[in-house]
Structures are given as structure tokens and as C-alpha cells.
Amino acid sequence: MLYRRSSLGQSPWLKYSLIGLAFVIMTLYVLAPLAFIFVRAFSQGWANYLSVILDPYTRHAIGLTLVVALLTVPINLLFGTFLAWLVTRYEFRGRKLLMTLIDIPFAVSPIVAGLLYLLLYGSQGLIGGWLDQYDVQLMFAWPGLVLVTLFVTSPFVARELIPLMQQQGQDEEEAAISLGANGWQMFSQVTLPKIRWALLYGVVLTNARAMGEFGAVSVVSGSIRGQTNTLALHIELLAQDFNAVGAFVSASLLASLALFTLLIKALVEWRQQQQLNTSLEDSQ
Amino acid sequence: MTLKKFALGLTTASALTLASVSSAQGLLNSSYDIARELFASYNQLFSEHWPEQDLEIQQSHGGSSAQAQAILQGLRADVVTFNQVTDINILASRGNLLPEDWQTRLPNNSSPYFSTMAFLVRKDNPKNIQNWDDLVREEVSLVFPNPKTSGNGRYTYLAARGFAQQQFSDEQEQQQFLSTFLSRVEVFDNGGRGATNTFIDRGIGDVLITFESEVRNILDELNSDDYQIVVPQVSFLAEFPVAWLDRNVQRNNSAELAKAYLEHLYSQPAQELLAGFNYRVHHPEVVAANAERFPELQLLTIEDIAGSWDYATNNIFNNGGELDRLLSRR
Numbered sequence: 001m002l003y004r005r006s007s008l009g010q011s012p013w014l015k016y017s018l019i020g021l022a023f024v025i026m027t028l029y030v031l032a033p034l035a036f037i038f039v040r041a042f043s044q045g046w047a048n049y050l051s052v053i054l055d056p057y058t059r060h061a062i063g064l065t066l067v068v069a070l071l072t073v074p075i076n077l078l079f080g081t082f083l084a085w086l087v088t089r090y091e092f093r094g095r096k097l098l099m100t101l102i103d104i105p106f107a108v109s110p111i112v113a114g115l116l117y118l119l120l121y122g123s124q125g126l127i128g129g130w131l132d133q134y135d136v137q138l139m140f141a142w143p144g145l146v147l148v149t150l151f152v153t154s155p156f157v158a159r160e161l162i163p164l165m166q167q168q169g170q171d172e173e174e175a176a177i178s179l180g181a182n183g184w185q186m187f188s189q190v191t192l193p194k195i196r197w198a199l200l201y202g203v204v205l206t207n208a209r210a211m212g213e214f215g216a217v218s219v220v221s222g223s224i225r226g227q228t229n230t231l232a233l234h235i236e237l238l239a240q241d242f243n244a245v246g247a248f249v250s251a252s253l254l255a256s257l258a259l260f261t262l263l264i265k266a267l268v269e270w271r272q273q274q275q276l277n278t279s280l281e282d283s284q
Numbered sequence: 285m286t287l288k289k290f291a292l293g294l295t296t297a298s299a300l301t302l303a304s305v306s307s308a309q310g311l312l313n314s315s316y317d318i319a320r321e322l323f324a325s326y327n328q329l330f331s332e333h334w335p336e337q338d339l340e341i342q343q344s345h346g347g348s349s350a351q352a353q354a355i356l357q358g359l360r361a362d363v364v365t366f367n368q369v370t371d372i373n374i375l376a377s378r379g380n381l382l383p384e385d386w387q388t389r390l391p392n393n394s395s396p397y398f399s400t401m402a403f404l405v406r407k408d409n410p411k412n413i414q415n416w417d418d419l420v421r422e423e424v425s426l427v428f429p430n431p432k433t434s435g436n437g438r439y440t441y442l443a444a445r446g447f448a449q450q451q452f453s454d455e456q457e458q459q460q461f462l463s464t465f466l467s468r469v470e471v472f473d474n475g476g477r478g479a480t481n482t483f484i485d486r487g488i489g490d491v492l493i494t495f496e497s498e499v500r501n502i503l504d505e506l507n508s509d510d511y512q513i514v515v516p517q518v519s520f521l522a523e524f525p526v527a528w529l530d531r532n533v534q535r536n537n538s539a540e541l542a543k544a545y546l547e548h549l550y551s552q553p554a555q556e557l558l559a560g561f562n563y564r565v566h567h568p569e570v571v572a573a574n575a576e577r578f579p580e581l582q583l584l585t586i587e588d589i590a591g592s593w594d595y596a597t598n599n600i601f602n603n604g605g606e607l608d609r610l611l612s613r614r
Contacts (some may be wrong), residue, residue, distance in 0.1 A: 123358030132358065135535070140359040222359045224312060224344045237345075241320055 034255060041252035044245050052249040057225045061234040062253065064142065068217075068230060069210040072149045076206050080157025081199065085191075088165040089173070102158050110152055114219025117148050140222035145230065148216040153209045157202035164198045197272040204268060208261045212254060231257075310340040311541055314361035316348040318477070318498070322561045323365065329557060330548050334541075341545075347475065348435060355379065355529070362533050362542045365526045368435040369586075370593050372527050381529040395523035396549035397563040400583055401443045402496035403514040404483065404503075411490050415516045416447040419491060420461060425470040427489035429479045431607055436476040438601060440493045443520035445600075446584035450518060463610045484511075495522060500562035500577075521583035524563070 042049055052058055087099050105113065121128040121138045128138060138144045172194070176186040192199075214232040221228040223237060231254050238247035315323055320343065327341040344351065344361065352371040355361050356379045366372055375381045387394045405413050411424050419426060431437035444465050448458040470489045473479040476498060483492035484502065492499075499513050526549065528542035548554055555567035559574045571578075590596040600606045 118357055124356060128358060137358060137360065139357060140354065222314075222344050222354050223346065224342045226340075227312075227342055237320075240317065240345075 037248055037251050037255055040245065040248035043248075048245060049249055052246045053253070055246075057229065058234065058246075058250060058253075060226045061229050061231045061250070064145070064229065065211050065231040065254075065257075067142070068145050068149050069207050071146050072153055072210040073203055073207050075150060076154055077157055077199070077203055079154060080159075080202060080206075081161065081195075083158045084161035084165055088162055089170055099162070102155050102162075105151055105153075105155050106159075110148075110213065110215030111219060113151050114148050114216035117144065117151070117216075118220055121147070139220050140224070140228060142228065144220040145217050145228060148220050149210050149213055152213055152216050153206045156205040156209065157199065160198045160202035160205070161195055164195060168194055197268055197275060200268050201265065201272070204261055204265045208258055211257050211261075309336060309338055309538075309541065310342060310536075311363065311538055311545060312342045312344065312359075312361045312536075313363050313365055313545070314344045314351045314355060314359065315365040316351065316367045317345045319365065319367075320345045322558070325557055325561075326549070326554060329553060330545055333548055333551075334544065339541075355381065360532050360536060361529060362536055362538045363526065363528045363546055365524070365546075367522070367524050369523055369525050370435075370597060372525050373593065375527075375529065379531075381531045382527055383530065386527045387525065390526065390546060391550060392566050393523060394525050394527055396526060396546075397524050397555070397558045397565050398583075399495045399497045399522045399524070399563055400515070400519040400581060401440050401493055401522065402499045402519070403516065404492040404494070404499045404511050405490065405514055407510050407512070409512060409514065413491055413514055416444055416465075416518070417451065417461075419444075419493075420464040420468060424468055424491065425489045426465075426468045426491050426493060427471050427473070427479050427483045428469065428493040429476050430472040430474060431601060433474045434476060436479075436494055436498075437472075438596075439495075439520050439522050441600075441607065442586070442589050442596065443516075443518075443584070446520060446589040447516075447518050449589065459606075459610065463613050466610055496564070496578075497562040504562070515579060515581065518582045518584065520589070521585050 053062075083098070083102060087095055087102075118139055119125050121131070121144065123129060123132040123137070123139070131138065138147065172190050173186055176190045181189070212232055213230075214236075217230055218233055218236075221230070221233055223229055223233055225234075225237065229237065231250060235247050235250045235254065238244075238250060313323060313327075323343055327343070331339045331341070344354075344359065346354070348366045348368050348371045351359075351361075351364070351366070352374050355364070355375060364372060364375070369387070372382075372386060373384075376384045376386060390396070392398075403413055403419075405411070411418070411421075413419065413424070418424065428440045429437035431441040441462075444462060445458070448461040448465075452458050452461065471479070471482045473482055476494050479492060479494060480498065480502060482488050484506070496513075496515060503511060503513060526546045528539070528546060530539075533539040533542045549558070550566070552567050552570060555565040555570040556573075558565050559570055559578075564578050565571060565574075586593055586596060590600060598605070
């Protein structure tokens with residue numbers, strides 16, 4: 001305790017005023033706008049709030065958002081785990097390149113990502129034009145939304161796993177193999193338990209982004225209500241209609257989904273800490 | 285595990301939601317961004333007229349040119365209801381989605397309603413703006429969207445050009461008028477809504493030039509005496525063209541429905557609805573009923589002013605064209 005105080009500053013007064021400042025700033029930056037969303041959403045009462053949610057277009061937007069997330073998360077969970085496994089367990093030519101490629105969706109603006117997909121998979125694009133001959137439509141339909149969301153959220157799981165798996169090394173896996181485990185047994189009984197919580201954390205982040213993504217999906221959606229309109233896009237459409245309350249109600253729904261995700265994240269972190277503590281105790 | 289149950293519940297719920305919308309006979313209308321409420325009302329009207337019960341009309345809205353791009357890239361709209369003829373021309377020439385002579389398929393050049401360019405001025409019209417030549421006076425400052433990026437702005441420029449052609453026989457003088465006109469612009473916004481915000485919210489400029497329908501919508505919306513409308517005696521005929529896209533309706537098997545949807549726009553109830561949204565219409569009875577709101581004007585067509593849209597695009601608005609020349613002089 002004594003160390004901590006002296007490392008931060010001379011007086012407790014400074015410490016508490018800094019903490020207070022941080023809370024004030026967070027309130028202004030984060031809490032106030034968030035609270036404002038809910039205040040505005042309920043400004044015309046519960047009945048109105050419900051009527052916006054029960055509107056078929058809003059319901060469809062919620063459903064579509066969930067479908068996109070439900071397709072995106074498992075695919076990127078597998079893909080991210082596979083990638084992380086590959087770059088941390090094997091030495092090969094192009095490994096560094098692969099690790100850089102993983103980060104590209106972080107570096108590229110989502111709008112650019114959307115446009116690239118449109119140019120490639122649109123009916124005048126290289127692949128899209130070929131698919132069009134067989135009457136397959138990807139862009140301006142739900143598959144397009146899933147595709148760009150996959151792209152945008154692809155780094156999260158891998159990025160969570162790579163540092164952890166690098167740190168853990170592969171001694172235990174090697175031990176499992178030498179004891180006669182096959183590949184799957186080794187993965188499910190040795191690797192997976194070690195990375196479980198980081199994996200879940202990656203899933204939570206992927207899910208949050210998949211639900212909230214706006215830029216990339218807005219390019220490939222065509223914003224057709226009741227067809228290709230996700231919740232994030234729905235908010236914009238309602239705002240453009242001067243339907244402020246409707247926009248805020250939808251925003252509050254999206255914010256609730258995000259808060260729920262954060263709650264899971266907090267839970268995961270707590271479990272992760274606990275696991276760390278027990279493993280520390282074990283090693284002592 | 286509870287998480288599994290939760291995920292299962294989510295899947296079922298979302299699958300049900302998605303399933304609830306579809307199946308019915310459908311039509312996708314791709315339209316310009318400020319027409320959402322207009323077509324939401326019209327869809328209601330049309331579904332009462334259409335004999336089949338199960339009718340699902342979807343709407344997609346955005347900037348007219350952006351919408352055309354999306355359709356070229358594969359958005360399968362059955363019908364387009366745009367605010368620029370050139371945006372449908374592109375669908376014909378570059379996308380082969382409909383024949384080049386699409387404008388002859390429906391009455392009035394396939395434009396069931398139209399508007400013109402009008403002025404919004406501040407309370408009591410302090411600068412006494414009545415006509416286009418008042419706009420070039422030294423003490424007057426203008427706000428309208430950039431003709432380079434906005435159809436709205438192009439219409440304004442063409443209207444001024446038409447006025448200049450009537451006023452001056454000498455081409456030199458016409459160009460001088462247009463050059464001065466452009467030099468009076470205080471702010472060039474990218475689009476119509478941006479220009480409206482500049483004029484109303486930021487309080488910049490003496491005159492906002494935009495669609496008459498938009499001016500009247502602003503007045504209806506604000507419900508205030510701080511502004512008033514001035515409709516000049518001569519202006520541009522701004523058509524709002526509609527068309528069905530042959531290739532897409534063939535694919536979607538919706539040709540009959542698409543045609544009926546557009547034809548019904550010319551019916552009396554639809555024309556009344558359009559007039560209610562401050563557009564000018566063709567139906568004689570509706571015109572008579574709204575004569576006070578829409579005074580008769582001399583409306584110049586693109587043929588009067590520039591010969592054709594092709595000429596206007598290539599020689600006036602494209603890079604290095606007339607507009608660029610005059611702007612560089614300003």
C-alpha cells in the first residue's frame with residue numbers, strides 16, 4: 001500500500017482529484033451521451049417505445065443484425081483460432097506476412113472494405129459478374145452483409161489468441177503428442193482449456209463489432225427496409241426521416257446489445273482473473 | 285449450458301423474424317433520398333388499388349446518382365423513381381437495363397410529377413428579390429448546392445442559363461450574366477439538404493435556391509414567418525422521371541406489377557397525394573384545385589436551354605466545360 005501511494009504522487013489530494021477528473025471526463029464522454037440515448041428513446045413514453053420496436057421494419061432489422069452476428073461469430077471463431085494456431089505453432093516462410101495480413105481489416109477503413117467487396121462481387125465485378133450469370137446475387141442482399149462483416153471482424157479472435165499462445169509455448173502439446181494423443185485430443189484437451197477465456201473474449205469483441213458495424217455494410221446494403229437493413233443502418237434511415245424518437249429507440253436497442261456484450265466481457269475477465277489466480281496457487 | 289440455450293433462442297427468434305418478411309409478391313422501388321415519406325404514402329395508396337392482397341413494396345433511398353450506381357452494381361430494383369433523367373439514361377446506356385427510349389413509354393416524358401427552381405428569402409424580402417436578374421445585384425448573396433456534385437445545383441444553373449438566353453441575345457452577355465451569378469454564391473454545399481442547412485441553421489446568404497417543392501416543405505416544416513417563397517416567372521422544368529427496369533422485372537417476374545405501380549402515379553388520387561407533397565402535377569382537376577399554390581410559370585425544358593441532356597453533361601458540367609470556365613473567372 002505504501003509503495004503504491006508514493007509511486008503515484010506526493011499527496012493523496014492529488015490522487016483523488018485525478019481520479020475525480022477521470023470520472024468527470026468519462027461521464028461527459030461516455031456516460032452522458034449513453035444516458036441521453038435512453039432519455040430520448042423514452043421521451044414519449046413506454047407505449048411509443050414499444051410501438052417502434054414492434055414496427056415490422058425494426059423487428060426485421062433486429063433479426064437481420066442477429067443473423068449476421070450469428071453467422072459471423074462462429075466462422076471467425078474457427079478462422080481466427082486456426083490462424084492463431086498456425087502462426088504460433090509453426091515456423092514457415094511467410095509467417096510474418098500472414099501476421100501482418102491478419103491486421104489489414106483493422107487498418108483499412110470499413111467504407112473502403114465495403115467498396116472493395118462491391119467492386120469485386122458486384123454484378124459488374126470480376127467474381128460478381130460471373131455469379132450473376134448463374135443468377136447468384138451477393139451484394140445488396142444478406143450474403144453481402146455477412147461477407148463484409150466477416151472481413152471487418154476477422155482479426156479479433158486471432159489478435160486475442162496470438163500473444164497468449166506465443167507466451168504459453170507448446171511444451172504441453174508436445175507432451176500430449178508424445179503420450180499418444182491424436183491431433184484433435186491434443187487440441188480439445190490441452191490447448192483449448194488454456195485459451196478458453198481469451199477465445200471467449202475474442203468472440204465477445206467480434207460479436208460487438210458485428211452487431212454495430214455501419215460503414216462497410218452501408219456500402220453493400222442498398223438500404224432496403226425489411227430486407228437488407230441492419231439495426232445500425234435503420235438508425236440512420238430513421239434519423240433521415242426526421243423520426244428522432246424512432247432513431248433513438250433503435251439506438252437504445254443497439255446500445256443495450258452492446259451493454260449486454262460488455263457485461264459478458266466483464267464476466268469473462270473476472271473468470272480469467274480467477275483462473276489465473278488458481279493457476280498461480282497451483283504453481284506455488 | 286445456458287449460453288447454448290440463449291444462442292438457440294436467438295437463432296430461432298431471428299429466423300422467425302426473417303421469415304415473417306418475404307413470400308408475398310414484391311416490388312423494389314429505388315428512389316432519391318428525400319422521397320421516402322412520399323413513397324411510403326403512395327405505397328399505401330397503391331396497395332388499396334392493386335387487386336391482390338399479398339403485396340410487399342420495398343423502398344431503397346439515397347442520392348439519385350448513388351442509387352443508379354448501386355443498380356448498375358447489381359441492386360435488383362424493379363422500378364426507379366429518380367429526380368434526374370440522366371441517372372436513368374445511365375441505366376440504359378451503361379447497364380442495358382431498359383431501352384434507350386424509356387421516356388416515351390409513359391405520359392409526360394415518363395415524369396408523373398415535376399417541380400421547378402424557386403427562391404427562399406428572409407422575412408419581408410429585405411433585398412426585394414423577384415426574378416433571376418435580382419440575384420446578380422452586388423449586395424445579394426446566394427446559397428445553392430454545387431452544380432458539380434448535385435442535380436439540384438445543375439437545375440439552378442440551367443434555370444439561370446435559360447433566363448439569360450431570354451434576356452440577352454448576345455452570347456457574350458449571357459456568359460457575363462452567368463459569371464456574375466456564380467460570383468454571388470456565398471457557399472457551395474455538396475447537396476440540397478446541406479444548402480438548406482447553410483441557409484436556415486447557419487443563417488448565411490440572402491437567397492436559397494432549390495426545388496420549389498423543397499422550399500414549400502421547409503416552410504411547412506418550420507411553420508414560421510421568418511422566411512418567404514419567391515417563384516420567378518421563368519424557370520427550369522425539373523422532371524422527376526420514373527421507369528421500370530426491363531431486365532430486372534423479367535428476372536423478378538414483376539413486369540405487370542411494376543408497370544401498374546408507375547401508371548397509377550398518374551391517377552387522380554395519386555396526383556392529389558403528390559400535390560400534397562408540394563410537387564406540381566399534370567392531372568387537370570388536381571392542377572385546378574391547387575392553382576393558387578402553384579402559380580403558372582414559363583417552364584423551360586432542357587431542350588430549350590441546352591439542346592439535350594447529353595450536350596449539357598458533356599459541354600456544360602463535365603470537367604473543363606462551360607461551368608468550369610465561368611467558375612474560374614469568378
